[in-house]
Amino acid sequence: MEFNDLILGFSIALTPSNLLFALLGVFLGTVIGALPGIGPSAGIAVLLPVTFGMPPVTAMIMLAGIYYGSMYGGTITSVLINTPGESASVMTTLDGYQMALKGRAGAALGMAAIGSFIAGTASVVLLMVAAPPLADLAVTFGPPEYFALMVLGLTTLASLTSGSMIKGLLMAVVGLMFGTVGIDLMLGAPRFVFDNVNLMDGIDFLPVAVGLFAIGELLFNLYQPVRTEPIKAKLSGLLPTRQDWRDSYGGVARGTAIGFFVGILPGAGATIASFLAYATEKRVSKRPEKFGTGVIEGVAAPESANNAASTGALIPLMALGIPGSGTTAVMLGALTLYGMQPGPLLMSTHPDVFWGLVASMYIGNVMLLVLNLPLAPVFASILRIPYEILIPVIIGIALVGVYSVENSVFNVGVTVVFGAIGFVMRVYGYPAAPLVLALVLGPMLERALRQSLQMSLGSPEIFVTRPVSAVILAVALLAMLFPLIAWFRSRRAGLAVAGDC
Amino acid sequence: MRYSALRSTYIAAAIAVAPLATALAQSATAVPSLPESSWKPERPIEFVVQAAAGGGSDLFARTVANILTKDGIVSVPINVVNKPGGSGAVAYAYVNRKRGDPHVIATATSSYLTTPIQGHSPVTYKDFINTAVLCVEDYVGVVRTESPYKTLKELVEAARKKPNGIRIGGSSVGSSDNIIENRLEKAAGIQLNYIVFNSGGEANAALLGGSVDLAGPNPSEAAQLIQAGRLRPLAMFSPERLDNWPDVPTAREQGYDVTLEQHRGVILTAGATAQQSLYWQNVMVKLFKSDGFKKYMKDNGLRPLLKIGEDSEKYIAEQDQYYTEILTALGIAKKP
Numbered sequence: 001m002e003f004n005d006l007i008l009g010f011s012i013a014l015t016p017s018n019l020l021f022a023l024l025g026v027f028l029g030t031v032i033g034a035l036p037g038i039g040p041s042a043g044i045a046v047l048l049p050v051t052f053g054m055p056p057v058t059a060m061i062m063l064a065g066i067y068y069g070s071m072y073g074g075t076i077t078s079v080l081i082n083t084p085g086e087s088a089s090v091m092t093t094l095d096g097y098q099m100a101l102k103g104r105a106g107a108a109l110g111m112a113a114i115g116s117f118i119a120g121t122a123s124v125v126l127l128m129v130a131a132p133p134l135a136d137l138a139v140t141f142g143p144p145e146y147f148a149l150m151v152l153g154l155t156t157l158a159s160l161t162s163g164s165m166i167k168g169l170l171m172a173v174v175g176l177m178f179g180t181v182g183i184d185l186m187l188g189a190p191r192f193v194f195d196n197v198n199l200m201d202g203i204d205f206l207p208v209a210v211g212l213f214a215i216g217e218l219l220f221n222l223y224q225p226v227r228t229e230p231i232k233a234k235l236s237g238l239l240p241t242r243q244d245w246r247d248s249y250g251g252v253a254r255g256t257a258i259g260f261f262v263g264i265l266p267g268a269g270a271t272i273a274s275f276l277a278y279a280t281e282k283r284v285s286k287r288p289e290k291f292g293t294g295v296i297e298g299v300a301a302p303e304s305a306n307n308a309a310s311t312g313a314l315i316p317l318m319a320l321g322i323p324g325s326g327t328t329a330v331m332l333g334a335l336t337l338y339g340m341q342p343g344p345l346l347m348s349t350h351p352d353v354f355w356g357l358v359a360s361m362y363i364g365n366v367m368l369l370v371l372n373l374p375l376a377p378v379f380a381s382i383l384r385i386p387y388e389i390l391i392p393v394i395i396g397i398a399l400v401g402v403y404s405v406e407n408s409v410f411n412v413g414v415t416v417v418f419g420a421i422g423f424v425m426r427v428y429g430y431p432a433a434p435l436v437l438a439l440v441l442g443p444m445l446e447r448a449l450r451q452s453l454q455m456s457l458g459s460p461e462i463f464v465t466r467p468v469s470a471v472i473l474a475v476a477l478l479a480m481l482f483p484l485i486a487w488f489r490s491r492r493a494g495l496a497v498a499g500d501c
Numbered sequence: 502m503r504y505s506a507l508r509s510t511y512i513a514a515a516i517a518v519a520p521l522a523t524a525l526a527q528s529a530t531a532v533p534s535l536p537e538s539s540w541k542p543e544r545p546i547e548f549v550v551q552a553a554a555g556g557g558s559d560l561f562a563r564t565v566a567n568i569l570t571k572d573g574i575v576s577v578p579i580n581v582v583n584k585p586g587g588s589g590a591v592a593y594a595y596v597n598r599k600r601g602d603p604h605v606i607a608t609a610t611s612s613y614l615t616t617p618i619q620g621h622s623p624v625t626y627k628d629f630i631n632t633a634v635l636c637v638e639d640y641v642g643v644v645r646t647e648s649p650y651k652t653l654k655e656l657v658e659a660a661r662k663k664p665n666g667i668r669i670g671g672s673s674v675g676s677s678d679n680i681i682e683n684r685l686e687k688a689a690g691i692q693l694n695y696i697v698f699n700s701g702g703e704a705n706a707a708l709l710g711g712s713v714d715l716a717g718p719n720p721s722e723a724a725q726l727i728q729a730g731r732l733r734p735l736a737m738f739s740p741e742r743l744d745n746w747p748d749v750p751t752a753r754e755q756g757y758d759v760t761l762e763q764h765r766g767v768i769l770t771a772g773a774t775a776q777q778s779l780y781w782q783n784v785m786v787k788l789f790k791s792d793g794f795k796k797y798m799k800d801n802g803l804r805p806l807l808k809i810g811e812d813s814e815k816y817i818a819e820q821d822q823y824y825t826e827i828l829t830a831l832g833i834a835k836k837p
Contacts, residue, residue, distance in 0.1 A: 045554030045583070049563070139710035143696075183587075186697045188619055188674040188833040197594050200587035200621060266706045267699060320709065321725055323702045330554055332702075336721075337560060339800060343725020406553075406585055447699065454696050455712065457665055 006128070009355030013363055018058050022360045025062035026368050029069020032086075034077050036210050036394070037401020037415075039086035040070040040310075041326035046404065048334055056338035057353045061360040063334055064314065067327055068120055068361070071270065071307045072368050075112040076379050079105055079299070081394055083214035087205055088270035088306035090436055091278040093213055094160065095291065095298030102294050105380040110239045111248055111296050112303040113372035119256040119304035120365040123311035126260060127318075128358050131347070135319035138264040143451035144462050146267065148472035150445035153272060153437075155479045156279030160292075160433045167430045175438025178203050179446075186450055198410035205271075205440055207402050207414040212432040214398050215415065216422020218391045223427070239376065244296045251281045251301035259305030263312025266324035267444070270309035275437055277305035283479070311361065318354060320344055532790060533809055538780035542604055545578040549607040551592035553585040557638075557719075558608045560801070561765050568793040574784055588612045588673075590622040597624045601772030606632075606781065611763045614821045615675050618828050620835025626768075630778055631817045633785035634766035634808040636798050639739040640677055640717045641749065643732040645708055653736040653755045656715065657689045664692040670704035670713035673697055678704070680827050681717040681738055681761055687830070688757040708732070719763075720746070721802040743802075764806065764820065766813065782809050 012018060032043035044066050051059035074089035079096035092112065099108040126134065157172045181192040182202030193199045240248070255277040262273035281301040282291045291298050314331075316322045321343035323329035335342045340350060347354045382390070402408075402415045422432055456462035464470045548566055552558040559581075566579040584592035589612040599605040609631070617625040642653060650656040660667040671678025674697060682695045696713055698704040701722060708716045709731060720743065726732040736752040737743060738761050752759040769781055788794050789807050798805055808816045828834040 048554060049581075052567070136709075139706045142707060142710055142712035183621060185673040185699070188621075190621070195623075197587045197590040197622065200590055201585075267703050316706065320706070320731075322706045322709075323700075324706075326553075329556070329700070329702065333554065333556055333560060336801070337563070341721075341725045344729035344731055345725050407582060408584075408586070408591075447697075451696050451698070454694065455668060457694070 005351060005355045006359065008351065009357075009359030012057055012352055012356035013061065013359035018061055018356065018360060019363070021054070021058050021062040022065050022364050023367055025065020026069035026072075026364045027371065029066040029071075030073035030076075030368070030371065032066060033070030033073025033075075033089075034085045035073075035401050036077055036083045036085055036214050036398040037206060038404060039074075039206060039327075040067045041330050042405040043070060044327060044330045044334075048330065048337070051334065052337070056335070056340060056350070057356040059334065059338060060331070060353055060357050061364075063331055064357055064361060065364045067314075067331070068307060068310045068364065069368060071120075071303075071310050072113060072116050072372055074306070075109060075116075075299075075303055077214075079108045079112070080379065080382055081214065081390070082217040083394065083398065084209050087209060087440070088274045088309070089302075090209055090213070090271070090433060091160075091274045091302035092299055094278070094433060095293070095295050098292065098294030099296065099299065100380070100383060104294065104296075105383060106377045107240045107244055107296060108299045109376035109379060110373055111244055111300050113369055113376065114240070115248065115252040115255065115300040115304035116307040116372075117365050117369040118252050119259060119308040120311055120368075121362065122256050123260050123263075123308045124358060124361045124365070127311055127315055127361075131315050131319040132344070134264055135316045135322075138266060138316055138324075139320070139322070141265050141468070142466070143448045143455060144466050144469040145472065146265075147445065147448035147452050147463065148469040148476065149262075149265075149268065149272075150441050150448055152472055152476040152479065153276060153279075153441050154445065155476045156276065156283075157434050157437060157441075160279065160431065160437070164429065168434045171425070171430050171432070172434040172438040175435040176442040178208070178435075179439045179442030182443075185447070186454075198408070202443065203414060203439070204406075204411055205436065206405065207411040208418045208439060209436045210398050210402055211415040211418025211420075212422035212425070212436060214394060215419025216426050216432065218394060219419065219423040220426040221387060222391065223423070239373070240296070247295070248297050248300035250284070251277075251297035252304045254280055254284070255301035255304030256308045259308030260312045262305075263309030264315045264324070266316050266322055269313065269325045270306040271440055273309035273312075274302035274306040277301040283482070314357075317342065318346060318357075321346065532786060532807060533812075535779065535783050535786060535809070538776050538783055540603070540774070540776040540780045542575065542577045542780075544604050545580055546575065547599075547605045548579050548581045549592050549596050549605065550581060550583045551585070551589040551608060551610075551612065552583070554583050558610055558765075559583060561797075562608045564793070564797045565767070565788060568788060568791050568797075569784065572787075572791055572793065574787045574791070587621060588616045590616050593622060593624050593629070596768070596770055597628055600770050602770055603773045603777035603780070605770050607768050609764075609766045609768045611677065611820075611824070613768070614817070614824050615828060618821070618825050618834050619675055626817050626821055628771055630769040630771060630773055631813045632767050632769045632778065632781045632810070633789075634764050634806060634813050634816050635785065635789055635794070636803040637762040637764045637806045638719050638721075638801075638803055639737060639743065640681060640761055640763075641720050641723055641734050641746075642681070642715060642717055642736045642738065642752065643708070643723050643727065643734050644715055645711065646730055646733050647711070648714060648733065650714070650735065651733070653750075653752060653757065656735060657685075657691055657757065660689070660691040660693055665694040667691075667715060668694045668696055668713040669715040669717070670696050670698055670707045671717070672699070672701050672704055675828055675831065675833050677761060677763060678717045679831065680824075681759060683827060683831055684738075684759040684761065685752070685757060688752075688759050719802065724802065739804075762804070764816070765803070766808075766817075778810075785809060 074085035077083045077085040078089040078092040079100050082093050082097040084090045096108045183190050183200045258277045259273040262268045282288045313324045313328050316324045317328045323332045402411050550559050550562045562581050569575040596607045616622045669682050707713045734749045
């Protein structure tokens with residue numbers, strides 16, 4: 001990296017029109033992230049035609065702004081109404097919504113914004129100094145390594161449940177089962193498709209998440225004899241306290257690291273990053289039993305992770321021309337539309353685009369912090385709206401959002417059906433998070449397993465002979481044994497005490 | 502450091518600055534002259550794309566819509582509508598429900614044929630008017646630069662010594678990579694190990710990371726990686742060498758008769774009248790002659806191929822027969 005390159009970048013990013021479009025991008029991103037159903041990839045796709053006619057660097061600045069801006073925005077609805085605005089915010093609902101119920105929505109939103117800012121900025125630094133070597137590292141991650149990562153993900157699923165472990169695991173199994181629907185890519189065989197063209201690509205994650213979380217929660221609210229009262233607390237002074245910060249900074253740091261490294265892997269993405277960050281945080285926490293009841297580090301860690309991941313995902317795109325996620329695939333298409341060939345030469349043939357984008361991301365993250373911190377209490381004031389008014393509005397927005405992603409009425413139906421399922425689950429105390437995460441992990445796990453075994457012509461040795469995969473699997477094994485060891489030790493300690501008597 | 506100096510391999514050096522300037526002269530297509538149509542659209546056009554925004558088909562549709570509007574070829578607004586899902590099945594089922602409405606057109610490429618052949622779609626190409634084929638895209642066999650294989654022959658010989666020892670990455674069963682694999686196996690009498698990834702992008706990542714040995718992307722997808730010295734092209738799976746890649750031999754030249762091309766065209770719902778059909782044929786001819794479309798083909802490494810009306814129907818039927826034969830050999834065609 002040349003210092004001059006960064007100067008060039010800032011000279012491009014600081015022109016009035018680029019500043020304006022960066023601001024527009026992060027603002028639209030916040031809105032898109034906040035709207036349930038519309039995630040960043042759909043948002044960018046819908047807004048793509050708007051960028052035609054702009055200079056490529058301006059267009060990329062705006063699109064990237066939408067991408068990382070949506071990671072900030074996704075927090076808002078997760079915290080306030082238990083509705084993940086996009087898939088990477090599912091984990092935020094677990095503690096964020098509980099915080100909102102306790103009247104601490106402002107603190108949750110504020111901490112999410114600060115964590116996102118730190119994670120976003122740290123990731124841009126890494127993008128700037130080390131994009132090509134990091135991209136090369138990312139592509140060495142083959143199917144066995146992905147398999148190991150997914151196994152690690154599955155072992156942490158149980159830790160997402162604050163209530164009954166059995167119920168959590170049951171829901172994970174249900175999620176894995178729904179994950180098998182669709183045409184099998186390897187053999188072309190339809191599985192649980194019932195000749196319905198809409199089921200061929202499987203059940204989409206987003207309608208399920210919106211149904212289970214948003215619609216399910218809203219129905220449950222109507223069903224409860226005692227309504228959740230709108231918050232009456234004063235809204236000023238709802239920002240994070242010193243204690244909140246002390247509780248969160250470790251989570252922000254770990255979330256950033258996990259998010260970034262999962263983000264650069266093509267095919268893993270922000271959702272898995274936020275999920276691993278939350279699970280890690282719970283495991284290293286001194287108060288794991290409080291997770292799911294509204295602890296602030298349970299918001300800070302996944303929110304930092306999804307932001308770091310969205311920046312990390314730009315690395316294989318910018319350094320190799322390989323899209324690692326749905327959103328970066330749309331951005332790759334956008335680059336082509338602007339007449340550029342994405343690939344390893346992009347940084348040298350179009351330094352203005354790369355460095356302008358990098359510089360704009362520093363500025364964009366500051367803009368988002370400035371936008372979100374003062375606005376956190378304002379957003380939180382949504383909770384003052386009576387439920388009779390809020391609920392129909394949310395349901396309307398959620399269904400329109402789900403429809404708009406693929407112009408699909410079928411997905412609206414999926415949302416409604418899973419809304420009903422979510423309601424029943426809520427009534428009987430079955431957690432939704434393991435179900436949706438298993439739905440994401442399951443197909444990836446299956447694919448990675450089959451790809452690996454095909455690579456090795458059937459020998460499972462491939463998982464342990466490749467060092468990276470072996471290490472991750474060992475960590476997963478430890479993660480499974482850890483609670484057992486802890487239980488064993490506490491029992492011995494208990495026996496020792498008993499022996500003293 | 503490996504990245505600082507871009508290795509200029511023999512082939513990469515031969516690739517010009519504009520790597521995809523496919524010479525238009527390569528397959529000079531005669532442009533037919535048609536009588537004018539008496540029909541004109543009365544409402545905005547719905548242009549259905551069978552894939553998500555940002556992909557090749559989306560790029561095609563948005564470029565076409567843009568040119569048709571800007572050059573005044575179509576006087577009403579054109580709305581591009583993405584209906585992804587089921588490898589085209591969702592979109593074509595939707596278009597079929599609009600039967601008889603000449604204000605609905607759709608993009609069509611290989612999945613338009615291969616999805617119904619596998620029995621995954623309720624409609625086939627016979628349910629639509631195949632108005633025009635406009636261009637085709639080729640495929641190139643690539644290995645990573647660290648690979649020991651310098652020619653297709655070396656790779657084939659390695660595969661002969663060790664059946665299933667060479668891994669080829671692709672995006673799904675029945676996709677272009679799978680077809681190339683099957684044709685190459687048949688032509689060379691070898692057995693390759695086909696590994697399915699979720700998308701072409703993930704397959705390229707697996708190739709760069711060494712998880713697979715060979716991939717068959719479009720030239721436009723591979724151009725930059727070749728130019729930067731990260732991938733090495735072994736063979737073009739086209740009938741002739743590309744004009745701008747004169748040093749990349751075809752598979753046919755190397756003794757393996759493997760060719761595959763992906764067409765891009767536009768279809769119309771069944772039930773349109775002869776005049777309505779003629780209107781769209783005229784539009785497509787004007788589009789093909791426009792500077793904007795020529796630039797699009799050049800920028801994206803597409804080979805111009807114009808088939809209009811009856812010619813288009815004939816071309817689509819031939820392609821369908823070709824795909825049916827291959828997919829039957831792969832064991833994934835639906836039994837008649």
